[in-house]
Amino acid sequence: MNEDIRIHSWPCSYYLDTSKQWIPGKLSLTPLSIKFTADKTGELLVDFHLSGISEIKKESSHLIFSSLTILEKGTKHWFSSLHPNRNVVFNILEHFWREQLVSSQEAGAGAALESSKGKELTGMLEGSQKRLEDTAKVLHSQGEQFDNIMKGLHKIEGDMDVAD
Template identity: 60%
Template sequence: MSRDIYVHTWPCSYYLELEKRWVPGKLLLTSLSVRFMTDKTGGFLVDFPLANIVEIKKEASHFIFGAVTILEKDNVKHWFSSLQPSRNVVFHVIEHFWREVLLSQPGAAGGSSASPETKGKQLTGLMACSQKRLEDAARVLHFQGEQLDSIASGLDRMASDLDVADRLLTELESPSWWPFSFKFWKMPSDTELREGSSTASSKALGKEGIVIRIPVVISQRTESHVKPGRLTILVSGLEIHDSNSSLIHRFEREDVDDIKVHTRYEVSIRQRFIGKPDIVFHLISARMPEAIPVLEMQFSKKIEFLEDAMMLRSPGASSTAEKGHSVWQADPGEAEGSRLGGQGGAGETG
């Protein structure tokens, strides 16, 4: 196991200011830092924490080639170009994790040496996280209990309707001169039935609660086009919104055919169709580890943990272990074969 868990790696070129040339290599992102490793030596030319970032921008090197620039607190500016699969993907993913680090401070800027106080805080955080997961589970179970109550109420109404229909058929079969064919019972009116059913349905829908909501980076079909947004996990389904809170898509619970957990920060959600393309969303988030246990609880028979995420699977859960590399991450073998060699040119316009 690697000492550091990389969220993503992207083939790119880094500009060496002192030597005035571009160096091919890989841009590495962890949950707390950004690194650049050269292809030639395998050493790190750049390694700085996300908390030191002041600004991330999309610019053009020499007014031609698209690049992502990162400015640190000490006014050191880093240029990354020839980004694969695209400059837009790299920019949005790094910006997302940078924002989450800023929101999670002061704990995010801590060093590698943990004091007893820091360990105590971590244990307290784990306890709080476990409590929140239990609360989420209780909320889901409560809603499912209400759904079962609503189903039982519907079955009772159906039994009552069948009883009324039986009596009506008995009356129709009786001779017209039979004196006991008169309705001695009071039938429930249609309005009462409609009011009862609407009350039950509104109660069920009104109790639809939000289990968890996290910011995400969204990709659909074309992996080189991403945008920031939000994933909302409801007790009855999933909703994906853009950064303007506009609904992009809603998955009802029964609409979800499979959920694949690629890494602890990335999942894909699929709804299959016959005769037309499937609906697939790829989502990445720094807070995805909070949502994965909820997804596993909600969709236990539809979720699949791929190889890079097997450690997140709950004990006793079964999943087919397939090779799961990131959908936004260039394959390292292919990247080595398609590397630009020693050319220093930065060729992606984003």
Template identity: 65%
Template sequence: MNKDLCIHSWPGSYYLDSEKRWVYGKLSLTPGQLAFTSDKEGLTLTSFKLSAITSIKKETSSFIFSSLTVLVNGNEKHWFSSLQPNRTVVFNIIEHFWQAQLLSSDGVEVEASPDRTSKGKQLIHLASSSHQRLEDTAKVLHHQGEQFDRIMKGLDKIESDMDVANRLLTELESPPWWPFSSRLRKAQQETKSQQELPRSASKAFGKEGLILKVPVLYSQGQDPNLKQGTLAVLCSGLEICDSNDQLVHKFRREDVDDVKVQSPYEMVVRQRFIGKPDISFTLQSAKMTDVVSIVEIQYSKKVQFKDDLLGLFSPEDSPVSDSVGMGGSIWNADRPSLSALMLKYKATYTYGREE
């Protein structure tokens, strides 16, 4: 994978500690590095590897400006502010690729880390930060849980009253002395059970036919605010869930009209409509190459690759160069062959190629 490939860049300012002032420029993220370049001189003011980062936090500078701080090698602190579109989006993206770098078991950047001890310290600090976030989240959920308990008690009371009213109405519509009253009640019970069946089937949809599940950053439509979540690739479609594992959107296989691969880390899935806006989701992940390898098989000619990406790779070696919409596949360097993937998922996936 090209280590100089820019995944994201954001306008913002960097606090130059040597001169005690803020400098405007651009913060850039590559697969293994974070760098800031000034607008005026075009100089790289700071640059460090993702594997050297100890922690990433959202803080406030001078009690006024919301900032993003990056701690490098445990003692070198960098301040970034005025980030666009906003601090939360930048934080989510950098944290996603930083965690993927730390938790990966292979790759050049991991091999270039100083030693196993420092890597262990970073992972321990990462777990500690996650634990603190879980504690804060637990407090909020506990407060919300108390409110939900009160709501549920009210709903139970309403449901009980409705059951009584429904029984009384049934008796009025079909009095005991009517010879067919028992048949009427039985028919109503069967109708109710049939209505509940699709609900249980829809809940089990996400657990059946699961091929791959990866952490992902997602946004809907033109919204630039990427949020943390997960993407599940199923035999029957795609499921996007938020950070709490709640379903955000589900693309059934027949709903997907096109999949555009914007970079080795980003793709856009769209469902078209006539007379109303399309439904599209932008998905970014450090594991996107694994996702595209499977999606390329499932959706065949619906997958399109951006033109300027083809020059970064060698599409002539791709085993599916004739079936990709843009004339070649960019995934030949780091993925298994499609025939191997077909054998791997043969038990759970029936391949139907479009003509």
């Protein structure tokens, strides 16, 4: 599976411990990793594999701001101001993280997994996007047909007024 495929991205802020500040940017989920890219510089500040995560938790920073923490190889990463909200992002990240854990445990036990739930969900998302694009094209075409019908009706109505 291509590592560059992005499952979803969320605008948020990341606490950069070295400069002790919150950096606005985008948190991105790929089939195998989590990445954070800063808005201003476009710099990739966080990039780690789902398999390296030991814990994902909902916490509060400074007892006020709802945050999401990800513990990866002993380092705690803080994400806040998550859109649409913390619970949505938490549920999605936790789902893909747990799926990665399950699939790596089964692979370690010698079980050959043809497709996991995460891969299946990614395929469903791609299929849904394709159907949505096709539907939009058909609706656009039907809208143009409707506009042409309305023009014809207005012309007939004008001709009827002249005939009266």
